[in-house]
Amino acid sequence: MPTDERSTTERPADVQLAVELIGRTDHGRVATSMRALPFLAFARHIVVDGRILLRMPRSCGYHHACAGSVVAYGTDNLSSAGRGESLWSVQVVGRCEPIEPTAAEVELFGPAPRLVDGEPFEPVYLGIAPRFSSVHSTDGGLERRFQHLL
DSSP states (O other): OOOOSSOGGGSOHHHHHHHHHHTTOSEEEEEEEETTEEEEEEEEEEEETTEEEEEEEGGGOHHHHHTTSEEEEEEEOTTTOOTTOOOEEEEEEEEEEEOOOOHHHHHHHOOOOSEETTEEOOEEEEEEEEEEEEEEESTTHHHHHTTTTO
């Protein structure tokens, strides 16, 4: 797995906040292009040492377009926010590379689905080293909650 030369503590605060928020969810969407057309694909993710690790179904073939490319990866709490809780969405942009996760990392992903689109699930693992990010929230909730990072 390629390593990011900057440690998490040396990352800009906005990227740290984005990565921390992504770590609060289980799934997101990766955006890139395939055959000159944009597309979004779902992925299961974990955060390890400031990197976003993805598990995607091999049968969809989307990993071919992602691997070796610059991608955007995003998630949000739009469907999970509790009453009165601020809404937020986040995306990071970075180079996406195939990875071979450790046994401990595979365990962090949790159980895999049996089927995807009627076919047996076979995982593909990718890693994103975030370089840029954007975070948007309602009602200033994130600014209050994460003042130590901003």
